[in-house]
Amino acid sequence: MKPDKSMPAFQKSFSRRLFVKGLAAGGLLSAMPNVLQASVGNAQLGSAPVLSGNVVDLVVEEMPVNFTGVTRIATTINGSIPAPTLRFREGDEVTIRVTNRLKVATSIHWHGIILPFEMDGVPGVSFSGIEPGETFVYQFTLKQSGTYWYHSHSGFQEMTGMYGALIIDPREADPIASDQEQIIVLSDWTDEDPMSVFSKLKVQSDIYNFNQPVVGDFIDDVSTMGTSGALAKRRMWNQMRMNPTDLADLSAETFTFLMNGITPAGDWRALFKQGEKVRLRFINGSSNSFFDVRIPGLSLKVVQADGQNIKPVDVDEFRFGPGETYDVIVEPKNDAYTIFAQSMDRSGYARGTLAVNEAVTAQIPELDSAQWLEMSDMMGAMDHSAMGHGMGHDMKSDTAGMDHSAMGHGMKSDSAKMDHSAMGHGMKSDSARMDHSAMGHSMKSDAAEMDHSSMGHSMKGSSSSLAVPSQKVRHASTEYGPSVDMRVDMPRTNLDDPGIGLRNNNRRVLTFSDLRSVDGILDDNRVPTREIELHLTGNMERYSWSIDGLEFGKSTPIYMKQGERIRVILQNDTMMTHPMHLHGMWSDLESPEGELLVRRHTISVQPAQRISFLTTPHDLGRWAWHCHLLFHMDAGMFRQVVVS
Numbered sequence: 119m120k121p122d123k124s125m126p127a128f129q130k131s132f133s134r135r136l137f138v139k140g141l142a143a144g145g146l147l148s149a150m151p152n153v154l155q156a157s158v159g160n161a162q163l164g165s166a167p168v169l170s171g172n173v174v175d176l177v178v179e180e181m182p183v184n185f186t187g188v189t190r191i192a193t194t195i196n197g198s199i200p201a202p203t204l205r206f207r208e209g210d211e212v213t214i215r216v217t218n219r220l221k222v223a224t225s226i227h228w229h230g231i232i233l234p235f236e237m238d239g240v241p242g243v244s245f246s247g248i249e250p251g252e253t254f255v256y257q258f259t260l261k262q263s264g265t266y267w268y269h270s271h272s273g274f275q276e277m278t279g280m281y282g283a284l285i286i287d288p289r290e291a292d293p294i295a296s297d298q299e300q301i302i303v304l305s306d307w308t309d310e311d312p313m314s315v316f317s318k319l320k321v322q323s324d325i326y327n328f329n330q331p332v333v334g335d336f337i338d339d340v341s342t343m344g345t346s347g348a349l350a351k352r353r354m355w356n357q358m359r360m361n362p363t364d365l366a367d368l369s370a371e372t373f374t375f376l377m378n379g380i381t382p383a384g385d386w387r388a389l390f391k392q393g394e395k396v397r398l399r400f401i402n403g404s405s406n407s408f409f410d411v412r413i414p415g416l417s418l419k420v421v422q423a424d425g426q427n428i429k430p431v432d433v434d435e436f437r438f439g440p441g442e443t444y445d446v447i448v449e450p451k452n453d454a455y456t457i458f459a460q461s462m463d464r465s466g467y468a469r470g471t472l473a474v475n476e477a478v479t480a481q482i483p484e485l486d487s488a489q490w491l492e493m494s495d496m497m498g499a500m501d502h503s504a505m506g507h508g509m510g511h512d513m514k515s516d517t518a519g520m521d522h523s524a525m526g527h528g529m530k531s532d533s534a535k536m537d538h539s540a541m542g543h544g545m546k547s548d549s550a551r552m553d554h555s556a557m558g559h560s561m562k563s564d565a566a567e568m569d570h571s572s573m574g575h576s577m578k579g580s581s582s583s584l585a586v587p588s589q590k591v592r593h594a595s596t597e598y599g600p601s602v603d604m605r606v607d608m609p610r611t612n613l614d615d616p617g618i619g620l621r622n623n624n625r626r627v628l629t630f631s632d633l634r635s636v637d638g639i640l641d642d643n644r645v646p647t648r649e650i651e652l653h654l655t656g657n658m659e660r661y662s663w664s665i666d667g668l669e670f671g672k673s674t675p676i677y678m679k680q681g682e683r684i685r686v687i688l689q690n691d692t693m694m695t696h697p698m699h700l701h702g703m704w705s706d707l708e709s710p711e712g713e714l715l716v717r718r719h720t721i722s723v724q725p726a727q728r729i730s731f732l733t734t735p736h737d738l739g740r741w742a743w744h745c746h747l748l749f750h751m752d753a754g755m756f757r758q759v760v761v762s
C-alpha cells in the first residue's frame with residue numbers, strides 16, 4: 119500500500135492481499151448470526167433477513183464491523199449489511215416506519231420506485247430528513263413490480279452500509295419462470311472514513327489509481343509504434359492533462375468488494391439442485407464502483423433491467439454501475455461456479471459461489487488486465503485517422519492534432535465572456551424545441567457551432583421534427599469555466615459499445631442496444647414536445663463534477679410540466695462513465711433513430727457518449743437527478759427537477 123499518514127501503523131503493515139479480499143469471517147460484530155456464519159455452511163447465510171407484509175419497521179444505527187482485520191463503524195438498518203430485503207406485492211400500499219438512532223440525520227430513498235415526491239426520501243429536496251430520535255413514516259402504493267433497492271440519501275451513509283434489496287412481486291403470476299431465486303447485492307466497503315477519502319480525492323484525484331502508466335508501458339509503446347510514436351502518445355496525454363488509466367476514482371486500494379455483505383475471502387454461497395433454473399437478481403448497491411459480472415461456464419439470460427422485464431438476451435457478461443439492477447436466469451449443470459464481479463478498473467472483485475453443496479468450489483478467474491481509455495473515450499466519434507492521430511495503429515509524431523484547442527475543444531474568447539444570467543432566458547433561440555431550463559443551451563454559441571465541416575465530419579443536420587434526437591452538440595455557456603476540463607464536440611451515439619475493458623474480450627457482453635422492454639412497458643408513444651440537453655462535466659484536476667459546468671450549489675432547477683413528453687439528451691463531456699439516476703419518473707432509453715428501447719431508472723453514459731431518453735413526469739413535486747457515483751453526486755453532479 120502507498121504510505122498514508124492518515125492510517126494507523128498497524129493498518130499500513132496489513133497484508134494488502136487480505137485487505138482487498140477481506141477476512142473469511144468478516145462482517146458485523148454484533149448478534150448477526152446469519153451474516154457471521156456465512157462461511158460455515160447454509161445456503162441462506164450471508165443473505166439479509168427478509169421483511170414483508172404491509173407494515174415494516176426499520177431502525178438505523180451504528181454498529182462495529184470487521185471485514186479486513188480492522189474494526190470500523192458501519193451505518194446499518196436493523197443491524198444488517200446489506201439491510202433487510204423488503205419483499206412487497208405490486209398494488210399494495212405499504213407503511214415503512216424508519217427510526218433514526220444515529221447522532222446525525224438520516225433518510226431512505228426507494229430507488230426506482232414511482233411514488234409521491236414527499237416519500238422519495240431525499241433530504242432538502244423531498245423532505246427535511248429524519249432527525250436523531252425521530253421516526254418517519256413512509257407510505258405509498260406500489261405501482262410496479264421487479265427488482266429494486268433502497269439506500270440512504272444522507273451524507274456518505276450509503277457507503278458505510280445503508281443499502282438493501284427491495285423486491286416487488288407482480289400482482290399476477292410472474293411471467294419470468296424459475297425454480298428458485300437469489301438476490302445478489304454488490305457493494306464496496308472502505309475502512310477509511312468516506313469524508314477523508316473524499317478530501318483526499320479533492321487534493322489528488324488519482325490518489326487511488328495504482329495503475330498509472332509506467333516505464334514498461336512506454337517500452338511496449340516503443341516496440342509497437344516506434345520511439346517518436348511512443349513519445350507523441352505520452353505527450354498527447356500530458357497535453358490533455360488526462361490519464362488514460364483513470365477508470366475509477368476509487369480502487370481496491372481502499373475498497374473491499376462485497377457480495378451480500380461477504381468479502382471475497384468469505385465466499386458467499388448459493389446452493390442449487392441439478393436441473394434447476396435459477397433467477398439471480400443482481401443489484402449494484404455500491405457507492406462508487408462499476409462491476410463487470412460473469413459466471414464462467416454459464417450463459418446469463420438477462421430477463422430484467424432496472425426492475426422492468428425485457429426480451430431475454432443471452433450474454434456471458436454484463437457491466438453495471440451503482441443504482442442499476444439486472445435479473446438473469448442461469449441453468450447450472452456442473453457442481454460449482456464462481457459468480458465473479460470484477461471492478462471496472464480491474465483492481466479487485468467481489469465473488470461468490472453457486473454450487474450443489476457447501477464442499478465443492480470453482481476456480482476464481484484472474485482479473486482481466488486493465489485497458490487504457492481510447493481516443494474515442496476522450497473525443498467521441500471523430501475520425502482519428504483522418505486527423506492524423508489514430509491511437510496505436512496510425513500514430514504520427516505530430517501531436518498538434520491532439521491539442522484540444524486546435525481541435526475546437528477550446529473555448530472562444532467571446533463565449534468565455536458570455537454571462538448566461540445577464541442574457542436572461544428571453545433571448546432568441548434558433549430553435550423552438552430548445553429548452554431554457556437546460557441552462558444556456560438555447561443560446562447560439564460560437565463554440566457549439568464549431569466548424570464540423572472543415573474537419574470532414576458529416577453531422578446530421580437539425581431536424582424540424584422531434585421524432586429523432588438532435589445530434590447537433592450544444593454546449594452551455596456555463597461549460598466554459600474552471601469546472602470543465604474537457605468538451606466533446608463529436609460525441610459517439612453508439613449504444614452497442616460495452617465500454618472500456620469489455621471491448622473485444624471474446625465474451626458476449628450486454629450492451630444498451632440489446633435491451634428491449636417487453637410490449638406494453640413503454641406506455642407512452644407520443645413524440646416529445648421539447649428537448650432538454652444536459653452535459654455531464656467535470657474537472658479531474660479539481661475533482662469537480664457538475665452538469666453543464668455548474669455544480670449543484672450554483673445550479674437552478676430544471677422545470678417540467680406534469681404529463682408532458684420530454685426528450686432528455688445526456689452528453690458525457692468527461693472521461694468517466696456516469697450512472698445517471700432520475701428520481702420519480704421513468705427514463706425510456708431511445709436509439710439515435712428515435713426508437714424506444716427500454717425503460718430504465720438509471721442510465722450509464724460512457725465517456726464522450728451522447729444518448730437520449732424520453733420521460734413523462736407523472737407526479738408533481740421536487741425530484742433529484744444525479745450521478746449515482748456517490749462522490750460525483752456530492753461534488754456537484756446533481757440537479758433538482760421541479761414538476762409543476
Ligand SMILES: [Cu+2]
Binds near residue numbers: 663696746747751
Ligand atoms: Cu458521475
